[in-house]
Amino acid sequence: MSDRPERSELDGTPVGRRVVLGLIGLGALGVVTGSTIQQGLSRALAPVQLRDPTGLSQYLPIGDTFRYYSVAGAVESQDAATYRLAVSGLVNTPTTYTLADLHALPQVAITEDFHCVTGWSVEDVPWTGVRLSHLLDLASPTPEAVAIRFRSFDGVYTENMTLAQARDDVLVALTMYGEPVTDAHGGPVRIYAAPMYGYKSTKWLSEIELTDSNIPGYWEERGYPLDGIIGE
Amino acid sequence: MSIARFTAVERAVHWAVAVLMMVCILTALVLYNGSLALLVGHRHAVVTVHEWSGIALPVPMLLGALSAAYRLDVRRLNRFTEADWAWLRSKDRRSGRIRVGKFNAGQKLNASLSVGATLVLLGTGTIMWFTGLVRLSWRTGATLIHDWSALALGLLVLGHVVYALRDTEALRGMWSGRVSVQWASREHAAWADEVDPG
Numbered sequence: 001m002s003d004r005p006e007r008s009e010l011d012g013t014p015v016g017r018r019v020v021l022g023l024i025g026l027g028a029l030g031v032v033t034g035s036t037i038q039q040g041l042s043r044a045l046a047p048v049q050l051r052d053p054t055g056l057s058q059y060l061p062i063g064d065t066f067r068y069y070s071v072a073g074a075v076e077s078q079d080a081a082t083y084r085l086a087v088s089g090l091v092n093t094p095t096t097y098t099l100a101d102l103h104a105l106p107q108v109a110i111t112e113d114f115h116c117v118t119g120w121s122v123e124d125v126p127w128t129g130v131r132l133s134h135l136l137d138l139a140s141p142t143p144e145a146v147a148i149r150f151r152s153f154d155g156v157y158t159e160n161m162t163l164a165q166a167r168d169d170v171l172v173a174l175t176m177y178g179e180p181v182t183d184a185h186g187g188p189v190r191i192y193a194a195p196m197y198g199y200k201s202t203k204w205l206s207e208i209e210l211t212d213s214n215i216p217g218y219w220e221e222r223g224y225p226l227d228g229i230i231g232e
Numbered sequence: 233m234s235i236a237r238f239t240a241v242e243r244a245v246h247w248a249v250a251v252l253m254m255v256c257i258l259t260a261l262v263l264y265n266g267s268l269a270l271l272v273g274h275r276h277a278v279v280t281v282h283e284w285s286g287i288a289l290p291v292p293m294l295l296g297a298l299s300a301a302y303r304l305d306v307r308r309l310n311r312f313t314e315a316d317w318a319w320l321r322s323k324d325r326r327s328g329r330i331r332v333g334k335f336n337a338g339q340k341l342n343a344s345l346s347v348g349a350t351l352v353l354l355g356t357g358t359i360m361w362f363t364g365l366v367r368l369s370w371r372t373g374a375t376l377i378h379d380w381s382a383l384a385l386g387l388l389v390l391g392h393v394v395y396a397l398r399d400t401e402a403l404r405g406m407w408s409g410r411v412s413v414q415w416a417s418r419e420h421a422a423w424a425d426e427v428d429p430g
Binding site for chain 2: 120
């Protein structure tokens with residue numbers, strides 16, 4: 001008699017196992033169909049977020065928002081007075097630009113989806129700035145120059161791309177959504193490399209150094225692909 | 233009078249998982265919240281701590297499976313009896329009218345939802361960690377599922393902690409391993425009879 005309660009508890013239906021397997025199944029389905037679900041979700045929830053008086057909905061993981069990545073500690077902000085961009089290395093005309101210098105150069109606009117390599121993305125982000133290839137022409141690379149090493153004034157971040165890649169749709173970006181690039185988004189000046197994942201778009205840009213080899217940057221050293229082309 | 237509820241192995245597994253879970257949750261907050269992310273920075277260090285504490289999370293549970301007492305309690309958590317369904321449907325769950333076993337249906341659901349969500353987070357996290365594993369649209373899906381599962385599991389953990397703090401005897405059971413007979417007969421009558429038929 002005394003062992004009956006235990007036996008009856010262990011003889012029940014295995015609901016726990018079904019819940020675990022069910023969640024794994026739903027998770028797998030979500031991974032495969034997730035990018036479609038996400039588009040629907042952000043469309044459905046965007047109006048709610050606009051009218052949400054509590055502000056709580058901004059913390060929902062809708063996916064269609066920028067996430068702020070900084071690999072350094074606190075980044076000291078730079079403004080028009082203090083900001084400098086150096087184009088250096090294997091060039092015939094090394095140059096240092098102020099923010100005003102960059103604004104005085106021809107401006108180009110690109111509107112594209114922003115993709116992070118880990119999977120989140122933001123649709124139709126408008127950028128303007130100076131085409132990187134224009135700055136390269138002004139600096140006149142020497143024949144030995146084959147790649148670029150970008151540096152950030154966060155003191156830690158570096159990025160790389162080949163000169164050929166740099167002459168594609170790559171901006172030294174000064175505005176985003178029609179406003180100066182904010183501190184949080186890597187302002188006042190950052191790279192926007194349209195064909196590539198977000199990690200290739202160096203924030204808080206301080207230096208464009210031309211090099212004789214394609215030196216892996218910060219995330220490339222930590223396992224991300226050297227080229228970082230979206231979809232690869 | 234007190235009776236034994238959890239063995240030392242079970243308690244060690246519980247608290248090891250609890251510490252790893254808190255590390256995962258705190259680092260997740262920094263990774264996810266923009267203002268916290270900018271305040272803390274050092275993204276690669278935070279990511280590394282998050283990834284490894286996540287990978288380590290199931291290890292105490294796997295080691296616990298070496299203990300017979302742990303395995304028996306896992307089997308109890310897995311099985312739903314008629315009493316469990318009646319307890320879930322009832323409006324007077326806390327009255328003790330329905331005599332449940334060592335775990336009530338809420339605890340059983342908490343256990344299976346936590347394990348399921350943890351496995352989903354492990355899988356999707358691995359996809360986000362090793363970006364070459366699957367194509368971009370699946371990584372987008374993995375990020376979405378990882379975020380929503382994390383939110384759900386975070387709320388579940390929060391609820392678990394709130395219930396534990398409201399029932400200090402239950403908390404004592406997980407801390408010292410023993411609970412009072414009165415508490416056991418009120419909250420888990422069928423189990424109390426089983427371990428202490430007198």
